[in-house]
Amino acid sequence: MPRAILFANGDLPDPDQIRPLIQTSDVLIAADGGARHAAALGLTPSVIIGDFDSISAEELAQFASAGARLERHPPAKDETDLELALNHAVRAGYSPILILGAYGGRLDHSLGIFSLLSDPVYRAAGVRAEDGQTEAFFISQQAEIDGAAGDTVSLIAWGEHAEGVTTENLEYPLKAETLFPYRTRGISNAMTAEKASVSLTSGLLLCVHTRN
16 A cells, blocks of 8 residues: 655744655645645645644635545534544555644644544554654664654654663663653663664563754
8 A cells, every 4th residue: 555644723933844755656634724735845634634623615625626525524623633634645555654733733632633543543654743853653672763864763662661771873872771650761862873772572662863
């Protein structure tokens, strides 16, 4: 299945940093007002999903005339617009899934997005959040990080101890060690090469990779 790009309604500080991340074969999905990020790049999502409280009727009409399908949900619902859009992408079988514009705005929404990404279903689908400078994703077994020497990598134990953590090509290496959710030891490491790797034997790590 093709990769899905999901435009969330957070911040995208520099659209030019995002443009190289999008491929012509990607399926474009937008969560409510995230459709504006696609429009800023000259793109039209295949579907816009949400209760449409963050986008005007005029904008929706323009997207519809350009070929976007509108999937409207009631405002009184259990899921955020982003969760609805993620569920749509996972049910369609898209993998991996890259969320653009996931950060910024309200703190509760940002925390909610990280909680969503920790779901085993979304981890299996290869969901990552990205804003052009910082990517965030969860590691339950092993992952590689593509970047450059000097990039910042933070590893945060999520919800429980992360055991057997081993890293390669990070300035402060870990060798079969334990990271704790109430300690900051894994914060602000640095890549020493264009590719780094992280593995662990149990637990879950939130990896935040900031390109410097």
